[in-house]
Amino acid sequence: MTDPGLPHPQPTRSFWLIDNPLSNHRTTVSLPCCADIVILGAGLTGASVAYHLTKLDTEGKSILCLDARAAAGGASGRCGGNMTNSTYRYFKYDMKKYGLDIAKKIRVFELETVLALKKLIKDNRWEKKVELREGGTVHSYLTDLEFNEAIENIEEMRNQGLGHELIIWDRVETVKKTHGEDFVGAVMNPNGSQLSPSKLTIQLLQLALKSGYFNLQTYTPVQSITPFNSETASANIDISSLKGQPRWVINTNRGSVICNTVIHCTNGYCAHLLPQLRDCIVPVRGQMMITIPSSIPRLWPFGISINRGYIYGWQRNDNMVILGGARGEAGPELEYNCSDDSDINTAIDRKLRQFLPTHFGDMVKSPTKIMMTWAGIMGMSNDILNLPWVGPIPGSKWDGQFISAGYHGHGMPRAFHCAKAVAQMVLGSKPDVPGWMDEMLPSKKSGPTMKDWARKEDLYKIMRIEDGLAEMERRKEEEDSEAFIETDVKAKL
Numbered sequence: 001m002t003d004p005g006l007p008h009p010q011p012t013r014s015f016w017l018i019d020n021p022l023s024n025h026r027t028t029v030s031l032p033c034c035a036d037i038v039i040l041g042a043g044l045t046g047a048s049v050a051y052h053l054t055k056l057d058t059e060g061k062s063i064l065c066l067d068a069r070a071a072a073g074g075a076s077g078r079c080g081g082n083m084t085n086s087t088y089r090y091f092k093y094d095m096k097k098y099g100l101d102i103a104k105k106i107r108v109f110e111l112e113t114v115l116a117l118k119k120l121i122k123d124n125r126w127e128k129k130v131e132l133r134e135g136g137t138v139h140s141y142l143t144d145l146e147f148n149e150a151i152e153n154i155e156e157m158r159n160q161g162l163g164h165e166l167i168i169w170d171r172v173e174t175v176k177k178t179h180g181e182d183f184v185g186a187v188m189n190p191n192g193s194q195l196s197p198s199k200l201t202i203q204l205l206q207l208a209l210k211s212g213y214f215n216l217q218t219y220t221p222v223q224s225i226t227p228f229n230s231e232t233a234s235a236n237i238d239i240s241s242l243k244g245q246p247r248w249v250i251n252t253n254r255g256s257v258i259c260n261t262v263i264h265c266t267n268g269y270c271a272h273l274l275p276q277l278r279d280c281i282v283p284v285r286g287q288m289m290i291t292i293p294s295s296i297p298r299l300w301p302f303g304i305s306i307n308r309g310y311i312y313g314w315q316r317n318d319n320m321v322i323l324g325g326a327r328g329e330a331g332p333e334l335e336y337n338c339s340d341d342s343d344i345n346t347a348i349d350r351k352l353r354q355f356l357p358t359h360f361g362d363m364v365k366s367p368t369k370i371m372m373t374w375a376g377i378m379g380m381s382n383d384i385l386n387l388p389w390v391g392p393i394p395g396s397k398w399d400g401q402f403i404s405a406g407y408h409g410h411g412m413p414r415a416f417h418c419a420k421a422v423a424q425m426v427l428g429s430k431p432d433v434p435g436w437m438d439e440m441l442p443s444k445k446s447g448p449t450m451k452d453w454a455r456k457e458d459l460y461k462i463m464r465i466e467d468g469l470a471e472m473e474r475r476k477e478e479e480d481s482e483a484f485i486e487t488d489v490k491a492k493l
């Protein structure tokens with residue numbers, strides 16, 4: 001994998017970033033010369049880390065957050081805004097391959113993260129500010145094969161004491177509720193929700209800023225991190241305010257900052273400053289679009305996806321429809337190893353534009369009128385379970401550096417509690433969040449698995465409707481086979 005580099009200085013324009021009160025925010029005019037804790041990235045993760053740190057007892061440590069772009073200018077200001085926890089999809093597969101404990105914890109972790117975020121939103125009365133929608137999320141199916149697989153997985157989940165909240169719709173109910181004539185059935189997850197991802201990020205940052213010891217500096221790309229060395233450090237820099245040892249120098253185009261602790265919340269770009277992660281967290285370009293107001297009638301009060309998330313979307317209260325996905329249209333490359341969100345993929349754009357007239361033709365007459373279309377960069381985790389990387393960077397030469405990244409395109413139900421866990425670890429505690437798995441620690445990772453082309457090809461098949469069915473059959477055969485054993489991969493780090 002190549003170096004993802006720094007975020008592109010001229011990204012495509014996202015709808016979510018039109019109105020961003022922290023766009024150019026700099027808490028202090030110049031960069032402080034030192035800070036106890038430096039958070040890299042002001043997306044949902046960086047904002048959540050800042051929020052949790054200011055809530056926990058940091059003993060007055062100063063916290064600085066640096067972002068190459070506007071606050072929320074990365075994936076958190078460009079994503080689908082679908083905050084939906086994983087439930088039944090691949091439950092049987094995960095259970096057989098990784099064991100019941102892990103299969104359960106993956107679901108518990110995400111559900112509890114979504115519930116915690118919703119509680120925070122309600123406790124602070126942010127529902128309108130972040131445009132929270134709690135109508136649930138519906139997975140609708142185009143084939144009996146897929147729908148039956150969904151039902152089998154739900155049954156297994158329920159046998160294991162989970163998934164009782166899920167509601168299965170037959171064809172009649174699905175057509176009535178989704179207005180999609182092609183669907184044979186659907187599954188409603190009532191915990192699924194949608195919101196403005198940038199506004200949530202901004203609210204978290206604003207809360208952290210109120211603490212008085214959090215400094216946010218936008219448009220400050222971090223170019224390198226070097227070990228602090230008292231001999232080479234400039235003698236006139238006063239580091240007496242640092243609570244701990246000076247360990248790292250953060251170098252930016254606006255000067256350098258000496259600090260004790262670094263937390264990488266740089267998502268798909270993290271391997272630029274941590275080259276050892278180049279095969280582990282891979283930048284992948286995703287794409288979204290939004291229809292112009294009043295061009296589409298009321299379709300759904302819930303989030304919707306087809307073919308296991310191949311295309312997903314939701315409709316805001318003003319009836320604007322947000323659509324994303326369709327990466328399969330990009331060919332087997334699937335936009336992997338792409339960290340350039342200054343442009344979009346035209347084949348994906350075409351597919352997304354066809355989505356509403358194709359499946360909701362009675363309600364939506366073509367062509368779909370699009371207000372904006374944009375791209376963003378996800379951080380795909382090559383971990384065997386596709387879990388994020390959360391905790392200290394292994395190796396004594398990295399002492400004081402931490403990471404929370406690699407949500408595999410699924411950060412809304414993961415980032416907030418991953419950020420809490422990393423904040424706890426930074427302050428010397430063990431992670432204490434429901435469903436925490438030590439498998440998220442970078443030191444416990446069993447190595448990259450998607451590095452090899454074959455695994456990427458697998459994903460490609462899942463990503464295309466026409467190949468999805470063949471892939472399902474292959475997986476089923478694999479599940480039934482006696483030779484179904486956990487892949488043995490060497491530790492990367």
Ligand SMILES: Cc1cc2nc3c(=O)[nH]c(=O)nc-3n(C[C@H](O)[C@H](O)[C@H](O)COP(=O)(O)OP(=O)(O)OC[C@H]3O[C@@H](n4cnc5c(N)ncnc54)[C@H](O)[C@@H]3O)c2cc1C
Binds near residue numbers: 006043081409413
């Ligand atoms: C098109 C798209 C659609 C998506 N849809 C969904 C969805 O519907 N539901 C869902 O759950 N997830 C979705 N995701 C994934 C979700 O957006 C991410 O998982 C989540 O936003 C990650 O948050 P983050 O803070 O870790 O990363 P980001 O929001 O990307 O923040 C990282 C920040 O780091 C900054 N940065 C990077 N390198 C440097 C550097 N060297 N110096 C300074 N700053 C730096 C960047 O500018 C950026 O602001 C989608 C992602 C994309 C791109």
